[in-house]
Amino acid sequence: MPRAAAVLFAGALLAGCASSDGDDPKARSGGDDAPAVDTTALDTGSYPTTPMPEFERATTLNITEVEGQRLAEFTVVPFEIDPALTTFKMPTMVMRTGYNLGAFLNEAAGDIAVNQNMLYGYVTSASTNTPMATDESKGVVHAVMRFPRAEFAEAAAREIHTNLTTVEDEYTGGIETAETIDILPNTLVSTSENPNAPAGPEAVANALTAHGDYLIYTYARAPIAEKDWTAKAIAKALDLQGPLVDQFPAQPTKEQNGGVSAEYPMVDQDKILIYAIPEEDAQAQLGDDMAVYGPRGMAHKSTNPPMTYRVLTETGADHTAVARTTVYRAKDDAGAETIMDEFGSDLTSQGYSTAPSPQGLPNAACYTKDTIQGTMDYCYVANGRYVGEAGALDGKQDVDQRISAQYLILEKADQNV
Incomplete structure (x- = not known):
């Protein structure tokens, strides 16, 4: 079926079917x-x-794109978090730089990711299907970002969380509140209310989890009356994402390869x-x-x-x-x-x-x-x-x-x- 028309690269993730004269x-x-x-x-x-x-083989000029493209297969698709999350949204893309966080968090988060030497990542977004923009809906933005070492991912999580909970948001005018999710002791969570949502005020949650060399980010939003859904969505995303990214055959860094640059993967290995x-x-x-x-x-x-x-x-x-x-x-x-x-x-x-x-x-x-x-x-x-x-x-x-x-x-x- 088609890839979202707003993207238009290569066409739709579709694949046609019956021709105009009904052939088999x-x-x-x-x-x-x-x-x-x-x-x-x-x-x-x-x-x-x-x-x-x-x-x-990939080169230093395109290795971040190639790795980001490969990481897409090991990034949870929103419908796996909740079957109702099937409407494609942006940003959904390869993250070639830490500055890409500015597209779905804020510029400060992008600066932090760059300062902590983020290598690349993949971000995916979706919402529930609603006929009108003014209808109540739920949505997620989910990203997996790779760093050179675990300590860089951990530092990025702490610093972004601190920014969210201490600096006023330009859009909502508020500062997020630090929260905890009992079953996710290693996840930094902050919540707020967005009074400017088209369908009325929404509950918003941002979650940051350092997972080895990776930083897993999940944003969830829902109508105020369904705030609990945001915590459930974050928990489900992390439950699926950790084991999935552990399977990713990431290109080793020079440090991870004993100080010697590892051979880059083939661009079109298949x-x-x-x-x-x-x-x-x-x-x-x-x-x-x-x-x-x-x-x-x-x-x-x-x-x-x-x-x-x-x-x-x-x-x-x-x-x-x-x-x-x-x-x-x-x-x-x-x-x-x-x-x-x-x-x-x-x-x-x-x-x-x-x-x-x-x-x-x-x-x-x-x-x-x-x-x-x-x-x-x-x-x-x-x-x-x-x-x-x-x-x-x-x-x-x-x-x-x-x-x-x-x-x-x-x-x-x-x-x-």
């Missing part, structure tokens, strides 16, 4: 009954039609990013794309996170490439068909209608929907185990060109990798 999954995925593709008729614009050269269409601007998504994500990493920016995580997990789509297009690789051809079917059904449930396939590519499934931002268009095509996706706002011709080029790239993809 086998036809859409290139099976025996597939309609014939006329490669001579494909309009690929200026997009490449062959795989990218294989990527090398050899799938080579099959996506690259971004023209290396900074297009501020470090979030030209990336490979797992099911949890893809769920963070999905418009239906639980379904995305479930479908990608069940189909064995352990590695998904995100660039100018998105490329999913299931464990087998049937898995690719399932991705197409499930994501397509979810799209239509959101009000999308089918749209014409690109010229020469009748097995592509395309969808369109008018929104307040403009017309959203998506197209999907399968080839064996692979599903390609392209999406854009007010850009149907561009989507058609990209998915056509993507089809030709997938013709050359290794089905046995």
